[in-house]
Amino acid sequence: MKPFITLDNVTYQVGGHVIFDQLNMTLDEGKIYAVIGPSGVGKTTLLHLLAGFIKPAKGHMTIAGDEIRDVREKTSFLFQDLGLFPWQTAAEAVAMPLKMSKDRSKTDTDETVDHLLSSLNILNCKNYYPHQLSGGQKQRVALARTLITQPDLLLMDEPTSALDAMTKETIQQLFLDLQSERLMTSIFVTHDIEEAVFLGDDIIILHPQGHCQFLMNKEKQESLSRETKAFYDQCFYVREQLKLGASKA
Numbered sequence: 001m002k003p004f005i006t007l008d009n010v011t012y013q014v015g016g017h018v019i020f021d022q023l024n025m026t027l028d029e030g031k032i033y034a035v036i037g038p039s040g041v042g043k044t045t046l047l048h049l050l051a052g053f054i055k056p057a058k059g060h061m062t063i064a065g066d067e068i069r070d071v072r073e074k075t076s077f078l079f080q081d082l083g084l085f086p087w088q089t090a091a092e093a094v095a096m097p098l099k100m101s102k103d104r105s106k107t108d109t110d111e112t113v114d115h116l117l118s119s120l121n122i123l124n125c126k127n128y129y130p131h132q133l134s135g136g137q138k139q140r141v142a143l144a145r146t147l148i149t150q151p152d153l154l155l156m157d158e159p160t161s162a163l164d165a166m167t168k169e170t171i172q173q174l175f176l177d178l179q180s181e182r183l184m185t186s187i188f189v190t191h192d193i194e195e196a197v198f199l200g201d202d203i204i205i206l207h208p209q210g211h212c213q214f215l216m217n218k219e220k221q222e223s224l225s226r227e228t229k230a231f232y233d234q235c236f237y238v239r240e241q242l243k244l245g246a247s248k249a
């Protein structure tokens with residue numbers, strides 16, 4: 001795997017409060033990274049730095065060898081509130097990022113949207129407005145909208161936190177299927193240890209005071225099944241590491 005993202009001595013502070021002090025990180029291309037850690041530790045801030053929404057006070061950050069100076073075209077962001085507009089149908093919301101590109105015909109855009117909605121099993125909802133969609137369907141529409149531009153980096157902030165347990169599992173599996181079809185690096189923030197262990201190739205634990213711990217996750221597991229002892233052992237291990245970090249703070 002190639003290094004795709006590098007953070008080199010990144011320092012970030014807000015209102016006199018240091019969130020990251022000389023943070024270093026190398027993330028590989030094509031992997032899924034789960035970011036977990038206590039509330040207020042800086043998980044969303046890390047995503048915002050990577051998205052180019054905010055800039056570090058010191059240090060360097062690169063994606064695909066280029067310094068992050070601004071919001072990149074090839075980075076997509078899935079916000080916690082999904083950002084679906086009440087006046088847009090599912091198909092219109094998903095097509096929106098493509099409409100900004102002038103060199104696409106309407107037929108081409110419609111076909112791409114239908115293909116993606118179909119692969120997320122929501123083609124039947126294409127003319128529905130947000131109030132006509134369930135939580136899981138909204139989540140899929142928002143995911144489709146982030147994927148339509150074929151991003152090489154997908155950043156997601158607690159993507160399944162508002163979903164019930166079964167819908168969450170369906171979306172997680174769909175996400176894994178989509179990720180396996182694309183050359184895309186995904187980084188998602190979660191408070192859910194099981195989600196981090198199920199989805200993350202690696203888990204990044206952010207501890208208080210900006211200490212960052214990497215856990216190789218998937219290669220330690222026998223399978224992706226939640227039913228295995230290895231899965232629960234790994235969840236237990238992540239929980240212990242979080243507790244240990246909190247006790248040192």
Ligand SMILES: Nc1ncnc2c1ncn2[C@@H]1O[C@H](COP(=O)(O)OP(=O)(O)OP(=O)(O)O)[C@@H](O)[C@H]1O
Nearest residue numbers: 014015017019037038039040041042043044045046
């Ligand atoms: N605009 C801001 N002004 C002042 N402080 C801020 C601002 N944005 C974030 N912070 C502070 O920065 C710290 C990190 O915030 P961040 O949202 O990244 O944490 P988090 O780990 O994602 O938390 P949570 O799990 O609760 O969502 C918090 O202490 C927060 O209060």
